[in-house]
Amino acid sequence: MKIVVCAKFVPDATADRRFRPEDNTVDRAGVDGLLSELDEYAVETALTVKEAAGDPGDTVVTVLTVGPEQAADAVKKGLQMGADAGVHVLDDAIHGSDAVATSLILAKALAKLEADLVVFGMGSTDGSMGVVPAMVSERLGLPAVTLGSDVTVDGQTVRIRRDGDTASDTIEGTLPLVLSVSDQANEPRYPSFKGIMAAKKKPVETWSLADLELSADQVGGSAAWTEVVEVTARPPRTAGTIVTDDDSGPAGSGAHQLVEFLSTNKFL
Amino acid sequence: MSNVLVLVDHTDGQVRKTTAELLTIARRLGDPVAVFVGDGVQDALPALGQYGATKVVALTNPELTQFLVAPKAEALQQVAAKVEPAAILISSNAEGKEIAARLAVKLESGLITDAVDVQEGAVTTQSVFAGNYTVQAKVTHGTPIITVKPNAATPEAAETSPEVEEFDVTISDAAKTARITDSKPREATGRPELTEAAIIVSGGRGTGGDFGPVEAFADSLGAAVGASRAAVDSGWYPHAYQVGQTGKTVSPQLYVAAGISGAIQHRAGMQTSKTIVAVNKDEEAPIFELVDFGVVGDLHKVLPAATEEVIKRKS
Numbered sequence: 375m376k377i378v379v380c381a382k383f384v385p386d387a388t389a390d391r392r393f394r395p396e397d398n399t400v401d402r403a404g405v406d407g408l409l410s411e412l413d414e415y416a417v418e419t420a421l422t423v424k425e426a427a428g429d430p431g432d433t434v435v436t437v438l439t440v441g442p443e444q445a446a447d448a449v450k451k452g453l454q455m456g457a458d459a460g461v462h463v464l465d466d467a468i469h470g471s472d473a474v475a476t477s478l479i480l481a482k483a484l485a486k487l488e489a490d491l492v493v494f495g496m497g498s499t500d501g502s503m504g505v506v507p508a509m510v511s512e513r514l515g516l517p518a519v520t521l522g523s524d525v526t527v528d529g530q531t532v533r534i535r536r537d538g539d540t541a542s543d544t545i546e547g548t549l550p551l552v553l554s555v556s557d558q559a560n561e562p563r564y565p566s567f568k569g570i571m572a573a574k575k576k577p578v579e580t581w582s583l584a585d586l587e588l589s590a591d592q593v594g595g596s597a598a599w600t601e602v603v604e605v606t607a608r609p610p611r612t613a614g615t616i617v618t619d620d621d622s623g624p625a626g627s628g629a630h631q632l633v634e635f636l637s638t639n640k641f642l
Numbered sequence: 643m644s645n646v647l648v649l650v651d652h653t654d655g656q657v658r659k660t661t662a663e664l665l666t667i668a669r670r671l672g673d674p675v676a677v678f679v680g681d682g683v684q685d686a687l688p689a690l691g692q693y694g695a696t697k698v699v700a701l702t703n704p705e706l707t708q709f710l711v712a713p714k715a716e717a718l719q720q721v722a723a724k725v726e727p728a729a730i731l732i733s734s735n736a737e738g739k740e741i742a743a744r745l746a747v748k749l750e751s752g753l754i755t756d757a758v759d760v761q762e763g764a765v766t767t768q769s770v771f772a773g774n775y776t777v778q779a780k781v782t783h784g785t786p787i788i789t790v791k792p793n794a795a796t797p798e799a800a801e802t803s804p805e806v807e808e809f810d811v812t813i814s815d816a817a818k819t820a821r822i823t824d825s826k827p828r829e830a831t832g833r834p835e836l837t838e839a840a841i842i843v844s845g846g847r848g849t850g851g852d853f854g855p856v857e858a859f860a861d862s863l864g865a866a867v868g869a870s871r872a873a874v875d876s877g878w879y880p881h882a883y884q885v886g887q888t889g890k891t892v893s894p895q896l897y898v899a900a901g902i903s904g905a906i907q908h909r910a911g912m913q914t915s916k917t918i919v920a921v922n923k924d925e926e927a928p929i930f931e932l933v934d935f936g937v938v939g940d941l942h943k944v945l946p947a948a949t950e951e952v953i954k955r956k957s
């Protein structure tokens with residue numbers, strides 16, 4: 375079985391994330407980046423499925439990323455966790471691609487890789503649209519079972535539990551299939567020292583758009599179907615009132631002042 | 643005027659508040675045409691008319707509800723081909739976003755998700771990077787497809803008496819693939835829906851596992867209850883109530899964070915709340931950077947005392 379994990383390189387959420395002033399796209403170069411934490415759950419899922427397979431030797435886990443030079447780090451992290459191979463789609467023309475274009479690139483690469491099971495994270499931690507898995511499923515004409523918080527692969531059947539707003543559903547589909555997993559799905563492993571050493575010898579291919587029979591005008595900023603008109607930094611919140619609960623009876627207590635605040639602001 | 647498609651969000655014909663919001667927004671862009679999938683269209687009709695639907699397209703093909711989202715996207719594509727809408731508005735929940743994603747590929751159209759506002763010309767407002775930036779965007783290719791978050795508009799009535807038009811769709815075999823084999827409904831709590839609530843009281847690791855004080859304070863205010871991921875991961879509260887990056891994004895009038903430190907991923911889900919209040923025993927907790935009003939203190943003391951006082955004042 376061929377399992378491919380789609381994993382994205384994203385700016386670190388704890389760093390000062392920003393937009394490029396010249397074209398209003400996410401600055402991926404000026405800010406430290408890493409494998410999206412939410413895609414670690416996807417890598418973990420793929421590795422668990424492989425380990426549970428009757429003959430794990432027959433299963434290959436490939437990490438696929440579309441992104442700039444530094445995005446190779448995302449592939450590397452996946453390999454360190456235990457994936458077998460990596461593919462990095464790298465092309466200057468890709469910069470500025472929206473979700474629709476990204477899904478086109480991923481779909482072409484997945485077709486080339488002849489994936490049986492494609493595993494996605496629940497959403498990228500930067501764009502967080504959570505739409506790429508459905509778009510890829512649409513393009514490849516494959517079934518999709520998404521936002522799994524529990525995943526089992528049983529022969530050709532993939533079964534997930536999805537905890538929705540009104541119900542907890544069991545959802546089933548048959549391979550080949552697109553799967554996305556939530557951060558409830560598992561506990562991603564840390565790369566071991568052995569894993570880090572082994573990763574250095576694992577095969578990583580770099581593909582250009584030409585390798586995928588795509589042309590530059592199908593992707594990137596000029597092919598984006600949405601346009602950011604304006605970006606505004608959120609004005610800093612004005613400092614609020616902070617009181618200390620001092621146990622000095624009802625009048626002075628934090629609870630009393632809190633209720634006063636709620637009452638003044640008409641929340642009661 | 644041109645038509646604007648609104649996909650109705652409902653349970654057996656009970657229309658959700660988000661649909662009234664979508665219809666209100668749709669009227670800024672054209673004539674709202676409501677697309678209703680499943681049974682119960684007659685029950686839904688009054689609500690759809692109240693908020694200005696000029697027409698209701700009913701899709702009752704059983705395959706639409708037997709399988710997951712793919713058939714709904716196919717059906718909407720067929721409706722769009724006939725109606726030629728100026729825009730398509732869908733609720734920003736998991737299913738809505740997937741339908742929108744598929745539709746964008748099918749219609750070769752730009753997609754904007756999680757809009758918190760949509761104005762004339764289909765210019766959207768989104769809140770990104772944990773609410774640190776506001777972005778205005780528009781679709782430049784095809785039919786604008788926009789998923790809209792709850793509370794993006796105040797529903798405004800505009801009485802109409804729409805006709806129901808049955809619309810027959812053909813669903814391909816390829817779309818009939820993933821299916822729900824079992825469904826366990828969540829127990830009703832009697833509290834408001836998290837994403838729609840005007841007031842939310844959330845608890846975190848600081849509750850030590852006892853959500854009693856959080857729930858009691860919420861009930862005194864008529865509020866929904868939320869939780870941090872630390873509380874959810876500890877098994878203290880169900881995941882459906884998690885607020886934050888991988889939980890719900892909420893934007894209530896009042897958000898109360900009790901025993902929550904205010905990590906960036908939590909902020910991502912609540913930073914756009916109108917008024918923020920925190921109770922935390924650590925005066926250095928980052929949540930205090932966000933608050934309009936903060937109490938440094940033990941939530942196990944402060945919340946019960948506040949609950950008692952709210953109940954007293956209200957009676």
Ligand SMILES: Cc1cc2nc3c(=O)[nH]c(=O)nc-3n(C[C@H](O)[C@H](O)[C@H](O)COP(=O)(O)OP(=O)(O)OC[C@H]3O[C@@H](n4cnc5c(N)ncnc54)[C@H](O)[C@@H]3O)c2cc1C
Nearest residue numbers: 846847848870871872886887888901902903907923924941
């Ligand atoms: C990819 C990713 C996604 C994530 N998504 C989310 C998300 O969606 N939602 C989310 O919430 N987190 C999310 N997190 C986790 C987030 O980083 C924090 O770990 C989490 O929010 C911490 O929860 P907490 O504030 O309840 O716990 P803590 O950070 O441990 O804070 C507990 C607070 O309670 C206070 N306290 C303790 N006892 C008392 C008391 N008796 N009275 C009053 N105060 C008390 C402490 O002073 C402290 O400030 C995510 C993390 C990652 C990596």
Ligand SMILES: Nc1ncnc2c1ncn2[C@@H]1O[C@H](COP(=O)(O)O)[C@@H](O)[C@H]1O
Nearest residue numbers: 380381440494495497498503504505506
């Ligand atoms: N550039 C990319 N390279 C590889 N995978 C991606 C990329 N963008 C998105 N994905 C995958 O699609 C999922 C959803 O992304 P998004 O729709 O952007 O929130 C992510 O969790 C990844 O698994």
